[in-house]
Amino acid sequence: MSTSLIAMGVAAFMVINLVVGLAALSLLFGTFETLFGKPKLTFLRSSQNGNIFAFGLKWNSSKEPASLDTIRLRLFNPFGSPTQVEVSKPFASKNSSFGAEVDMGPGLIELLGAKGFDQATIQVEICSSKDGVVFQFDMKGTKFKKLVFDANETVAEFVAKNNLDVKKKSAPPIDIPTRSFIADTVPGRGPQLKIATNPSFAGDFSSAPAAGGAAAAGPAVANFGIAKVWIEPGCIVCNACEDIYKDVFEVLADTCIIRPNAPLDDGLRIQEAAEACPVEVIKFTKAG
Numbered sequence: 040m041s042t043s044l045i046a047m048g049v050a051a052f053m054v055i056n057l058v059v060g061l062a063a064l065s066l067l068f069g070t071f072e073t074l075f076g077k078p079k080l081t082f083l084r085s086s087q088n089g090n091i092f093a094f095g096l097k098w099n100s101s102k103e104p105a106s107l108d109t110i111r112l113r114l115f116n117p118f119g120s121p122t123q124v125e126v127s128k129p130f131a132s133k134n135s136s137f138g139a140e141v142d143m144g145p146g147l148i149e150l151l152g153a154k155g156f157d158q159a160t161i162q163v164e165i166c167s168s169k170d171g172v173v174f175q176f177d178m179k180g181t182k183f184k185k186l187v188f189d190a191n192e193t194v195a196e197f198v199a200k201n202n203l204d205v206k207k208k209s210a211p212p213i214d215i216p217t218r219s220f221i222a223d224t225v226p227g228r229g230p231q232l233k234i235a236t237n238p239s240f241a242g243d244f245s246s247a248p249a250a251g252g253a254a255a256a257g258p259a260v261a262n263f264g265i266a267k268v269w270i271e272p273g274c275i276v277c278n279a280c281e282d283i284y285k286d287v288f289e290v291l292a293d294t295c296i297i298r299p300n301a302p303l304d305d306g307l308r309i310q311e312a313a314e315a316c317p318v319e320v321i322k323f324t325k326a327g
């Protein structure tokens with residue numbers, strides 16, 4: 040066998056391997072997207088009597104932002120009667136995964152009572168009247184009925200299980216910044232940072248060394264411990280925090296980080312850094 044034939048064989052083998060590998064990868068990621076990337080509708084048990092439709096929707100709102108505010112149930116029943124029913128109701132708009140109970144009115148009874156319902160197709164649409172986003176779920180009537188009548192998880196349980204409590208999430212984590220370290224205008228010099236490292240104010244900080252290393256005289260400032268300190272997105276790498284407390288803050292090329300095992304016992308100094316941050320991205324919670 041000539042050398043060129045062997046080389047062609049090896050090349051063909053490598054190309055086939057490459058194609059098979061790429062196909063396997065795309066299948067893997069496609070399956071992953073199908074299983075985990077799509078909005079997921081869950082049927083829930085209503086806690087009230089009446090024509091209530093209880094459901095939960097989970098979707099990736101950062102990937103697909105939407106303000107969802109309408110649910111629509113559609114019945115396509117070509118071999119039964121009526122052949123088509125549509126019930127649409129608004130609900131308080133939701134910007135991220137949620138659970139809700141919506142009163143669908145008598146239309147829900149008409150839809151469920153349609154002759155030939157089991158063989159009909161049911162379309163559940165959860166949509167946004169503002170953004171034009173529609174999440175659509177299709178199923179046979181039999182499946183829809185089973186999901187509605189077998190649902191045993193309530194909206195409250197769904198919300199708790201998936202940690203969707205918006206009120207809990209939006210509670211302010213901290214109570215800063217009131218910029219106590221920004222001093223009033225100093226005549227001729229404009230506003231200044233009232234920090235221990237600023238010689239103009241060293242006398243106000245007896246618990247921290249003044250510029251030059253000597254402990255400053257003046258009223259004691261009560262220190263406190265820190266439970267957690269972190270940097271939110273938006274750092275402009277100005278170095279102010281690291282200049283104030285380099286044991287805690289480390290400024291990298293494009294952001295700032297909290298050093299591993301940073302000391303958290305000098306809350307006053309961390310607060311000083313937070314208040315000195317021009318874009319207010321340093322956040323912390325006090326211990327205790």
Ligand code: SF4
Pocket residue numbers: 270273274275276277278279280281288290294295312315316317318319320321
């Ligand atoms: S002070 Fe704020 S903006 Fe400046 S480096 Fe630190 S975190 Fe970033």
